[in-house]
Amino acid sequence: MCHRKKSGGKNGGLGDVASRRRKAVRVKAKNTRSESSRQWLQRHLNDPYVAAAQAEGYRSRAAFKLLQLDEKFRFLKPGMKVVDLGAAPGGWSQVAAKIVLNKESGKIVALDLLPMQPVDGVDFIQMDFTSDEAPVEIKALLDGPPDIILSDMAPNTTGHASTDHIRIMALAEMAAQFAIDVLAPNGAFVCKFFQGGAERDILEMLRAHFEKVRHAKPEASRSESSETYLVAQGFKK
Numbered sequence: 001m002c003h004r005k006k007s008g009g010k011n012g013g014l015g016d017v018a019s020r021r022r023k024a025v026r027v028k029a030k031n032t033r034s035e036s037s038r039q040w041l042q043r044h045l046n047d048p049y050v051a052a053a054q055a056e057g058y059r060s061r062a063a064f065k066l067l068q069l070d071e072k073f074r075f076l077k078p079g080m081k082v083v084d085l086g087a088a089p090g091g092w093s094q095v096a097a098k099i100v101l102n103k104e105s106g107k108i109v110a111l112d113l114l115p116m117q118p119v120d121g122v123d124f125i126q127m128d129f130t131s132d133e134a135p136v137e138i139k140a141l142l143d144g145p146p147d148i149i150l151s152d153m154a155p156n157t158t159g160h161a162s163t164d165h166i167r168i169m170a171l172a173e174m175a176a177q178f179a180i181d182v183l184a185p186n187g188a189f190v191c192k193f194f195q196g197g198a199e200r201d202i203l204e205m206l207r208a209h210f211e212k213v214r215h216a217k218p219e220a221s222r223s224e225s226s227e228t229y230l231v232a233q234g235f236k237k
């Protein structure tokens, strides 16, 4: 049974989220709050995806990015084996669990540096993906090659743009290499990606191993962010 829903019901809420109107909340400046944290709080309180995530039981607004990407590319299917890298607090795992898990089949292994509250049916590993043990632990839980690797990993930012870009892209490249090592034939790789200079190598690597490699910026990804996603489909084993 496929649990994918298209419209803004209990488990869905895709493209129409941004147009849901709510009264804007203004956060007043207080001595104890820096201007940047005041702006963050105001943006958070007025973000329709934050409200929709709360209303629909998702742990993060990021859940809508995966829902929108999957609505466009249809890479999640019932019964698949899924790896979710950078999974905490669990929005993507929740979305994947609704679509792929059923009584007979489907498997999700999620990993993050941070702890994560359990998601029904999802095996979670708290570990640094860059450690030597991470691929071993993931494979041990998978019981066969995965059909899709999802990576929403993002390291903490330093505030230094080019350093942040290099660190993010290094994680994306490691995730891509892992996907190429372990994916099942015709598998897919979906990865957070930041444009800004260091992307050529990873794109070349993916184009050599997948039938199609496309960029996508889901509506739930903030327009002011250089975040985008890479969707590679049709893994050539």
Ligand SMILES: C[S@@+](CC[C@H](N)C(=O)[O-])C[C@H]1O[C@@H](n2cnc3c(N)ncnc32)[C@H](O)[C@@H]1O
Binding pocket: 059, 060, 062, 063, 085, 086, 087, 088, 089, 090, 091, 092, 093, 111, 112, 113, 114, 127, 128, 129, 130, 152, 153, 154, 155, 156, 171
């Ligand atoms: C944007 S959040 C992911 C949100 C998640 N997809 C969701 O839907 O709730 C990025 C995550 O990447 C994780 N992360 C960053 N570097 C990592 C690493 N080296 N290994 C594992 N996880 C990492 C962070 O701890 C953070 O939880």
